[in-house]
Amino acid sequence: MTTRPEPFGARLRRAMDERGPLCVGIDPHAALLEAWGLTDDVAGCERFARTVVEALADRVAVLKPQSAFFERFGSRGVAVLERTVAEARAAGALVLMDAKRGDIGSTMAAYAATYLDPASPLFSDAVTVSPYLGYGSLRPALDLARESGTGVFVLALTSNPEGAEVQHAVRADGASVGATVLRHLKEENAGAAPMGSYGAVVGATLGDLSSYDLAINGPLLAPGIGAQGATAADLTGVFGAAVRDVVPNVSRGVLRHGPGAAALRAAAERFADEVREAVAGAA
Numbered sequence: 001m002t003t004r005p006e007p008f009g010a011r012l013r014r015a016m017d018e019r020g021p022l023c024v025g026i027d028p029h030a031a032l033l034e035a036w037g038l039t040d041d042v043a044g045c046e047r048f049a050r051t052v053v054e055a056l057a058d059r060v061a062v063l064k065p066q067s068a069f070f071e072r073f074g075s076r077g078v079a080v081l082e083r084t085v086a087e088a089r090a091a092g093a094l095v096l097m098d099a100k101r102g103d104i105g106s107t108m109a110a111y112a113a114t115y116l117d118p119a120s121p122l123f124s125d126a127v128t129v130s131p132y133l134g135y136g137s138l139r140p141a142l143d144l145a146r147e148s149g150t151g152v153f154v155l156a157l158t159s160n161p162e163g164a165e166v167q168h169a170v171r172a173d174g175a176s177v178g179a180t181v182l183r184h185l186k187e188e189n190a191g192a193a194p195m196g197s198y199g200a201v202v203g204a205t206l207g208d209l210s211s212y213d214l215a216i217n218g219p220l221l222a223p224g225i226g227a228q229g230a231t232a233a234d235l236t237g238v239f240g241a242a243v244r245d246v247v248p249n250v251s252r253g254v255l256r257h258g259p260g261a262a263a264l265r266a267a268a269e270r271f272a273d274e275v276r277e278a279v280a281g282a283a
């Protein structure tokens with residue numbers, strides 16, 4: 001008899017309880033590499049990513065490498081990404097691969113295998129995906145996640161202002177596209193305890209979201225804190241009672257404090273404290 005791996009939702013909830021919910025990005029922007037005194041090439045990218053992992057993987061719940069910043073260096077950049085994921089996981093962080101993949105189902109199956117099959121060199125704890133070829137096109141990733149104990153975060157209401165023209169569009173049944181993605185996720189997570197493995201990406205920049213049903217019984221990845229202008233103090237105003245399921249993401253807001261490990265840790269700790277205060281205030 002084969003035993004199923006522990007679901008991502010359970011692993012994430014435990015990490016949030018033990019470490020706090022903060023997710024820090026690993027985004028080797030050219031400007032950050034320069035600010036850190038590194039070359040804008042694959043060696044600089046590797047030094048950057050390794051520094052973040054060494055500073056933070058033993059303390060934050062989630063590290064989120066942004067695949068685009070590694071892919072820009074071609075196959076050697078992807079090899080750095082593979083090592084980054086493996087090292088971060090070995091050091092105790094959950095790794096959320098921010099790849100925002102989405103395609104027709106048969107191609108989606110290949111994306112799913114890339115990030116969610118334990119045999120893959122890019123195997124991660126979870127991956128971001130785009131539902132804009134239709135939520136149903138994500139089925140191969142949703143199914144593989146269930147099998148491999150991994151998670152999927154679906155773009156619902158993104159942090160960028162341009163997202164509204166698609167996500168606020170209203171369907172024939174009167175529901176917005178973003179609300180429909182949230183409804184699908186709620187159905188996917190039904191009955192899961194302590195929390196489902198299917199998350200939504202919902203920007204912390206979006207203001208009051210009380211008109212949406214955010215109670216999806218799954219995690220809400222909230223990018224936009226720091227460089228995009230949102231603060232941890234905004235979280236309760238945006239998410240209301242769902243704030244306890246929020247995984248707030250900060251990338252440049254922490255990374256700009258490098259390259260020293262102590263300064264990176266202190267910056268992450270400041271954001272973590274602010275998040276803790278905001279969530280406690282909502283109790």
Ligand SMILES: O=c1ccn([C@@H]2O[C@H](COP(=O)(O)O)[C@@H](O)[C@H]2O)c(=O)[nH]1
Pocket residue numbers: 025027066098157158159160201202203223224225226227228249250251252253
């Ligand atoms: O709606 C979204 C979805 C993903 N992101 C990603 O998160 C980080 C944010 O970086 P900051 O430096 O904290 O602004 C980045 O990797 C984005 O691609 C997002 O911002 N919004």
